[in-house]
Amino acid sequence: xxxxxxxxAMLAVVLTSCAQQKAKTAARKASSEVLVAYFSATGTTxxxxxxxxxxxxxxxxxxxxxxxxxEADLDWRNDKSRSSLEAADRSARPAMKTLVRSVGKYRIxxxxxxxxxxxxxxxINTFVEKEGLKGVTVIPFATSGGSxxxxxxxxxxxxxxxxxxxEGRLLNAETDKExxxxxxxxxxAAKK
Numbered sequence: 191x192x193x194x195x196x197x198x199a200m201l202a203v204v205l206t207s208c209a210q211q212k213a214k215t216a217a218r219k220a221s222s223e224v225l226v227a228y229f230s231a232t233g234t235t236x237x238x239x240x241x242x243x244x245x246x247x248x249x250x251x252x253x254x255x256x257x258x259x260x261e262a263d264l265d266w267r268n269d270k271s272r273s274s275l276e277a278a279d280r281s282a283r284p285a286m287k288t289l290v291r292s293v294g295k296y297r298i299x300x301x302x303x304x305x306x307x308x309x310x311x312x313x314i315n316t317f318v319e320k321e322g323l324k325g326v327t328v329i330p331f332a333t334s335g336g337s338x339x340x341x342x343x344x345x346x347x348x349x350x351x352x353x354x355x356x357e358g359r360l361l362n363a364e365t366d367k368e369x370x371x372x373x374x375x376x377x378x379a380a381k382k
Contacts, residue, residue, distance in 0.1 A: 224377065225290065228302035229253040229313050231264055231273075234333045238361045238369055239302045242331070245370025246377050248300070253317050256285035266306070277307040284313045286320060293321045298329065298380050300373065303342075305334035305360075310342045315349065323353045327380045330358035356380055 226248050228239035236252070243250045263272035276282040293299075301317075303310045310332070318328075330346065332339045343358040356376065361369055 223296060224248040224298045224300070225251055225293070225296040226300040226302070227251040227253055227290065227317065228300075229255075229304070229311060229317070230302070231259045231304060231311075235302050235304050238331060238333060239300070241366040241369040242300050242302075242373040244366075245373045246300075251290050253303075253313055254287040255313055256287050273306055273311070276312045277309065279312075282312040283316045283319065284311075286313065286316055289320055293323070293326075296326065298327045298377065299323065300329045300331060300376075302331045302333075305332050305337040305339065305342055308337045308341045309345055314346070318346070318350050318353065323350070325352065325354065327354040327356060329356045329376050329380060331361050332358065333362055334360060 224246060226239050226243040226246075228235050228250070230236035230239070230252070239250060242248070259272065262268075265271040266274060268274060276284060290296075301314070303314050310330075330339065330343050332342060339358045339360040343355065346353075347355045356379070359372060359376070361372070364372070
């Protein structure tokens with residue numbers, strides 16, 4: 191009887207270990223297929239991006255401008271501020287500091303940004319163009335003080351029709367738990 195109990199205990203340990211290994215492999219596979227990329231000038235969008243990455247087990251990539259935005263650059267009340275001038279110039283493509291290594295290995299990209307003048311900041315265009323997201327499923331998310339996300343997503347879809355755009359979501363007042371629940375649902379829908 192003692193030998194049988196010992197054998198059962200060993201079998202339980204082996205089965206638990208196999209289940210844990212299977213879960214780790216699935217998490218690694220998911221994180222190797224999915225990326226959370228974001229631009230955040232003030233930290234608001236970064237907080238949302240971190241919650242998404244944590245909730246779905248995906249790596250983060252910060253879209254960093256070569257020349258950081260100062261407080262004066264972000265003054266939306268000043269028509270001569272850098273962000274105002276970029277928003278007014280549809281051809282503006284602010285340079286990025288770094289690119290994603292092997293972006294092609296990601297099938298799905300959550301793409302986050304603040305809404306500026308009802309649109310995505312022009313550095314998002316830089317990211318999409320430089321990274322070559324043709325055929326990649328992109329799930330946009332945004333933060334905003336007063337605008338929705340719909341117009342910005344329509345603009346991106348029109349500019350980059352070869353990207354597999356999914357429905358976007360404005361994430362302003364949600365808790366981390368709510369953000370993570372949305373991200374999991376969006377990811378599951380994108381994998382279908």
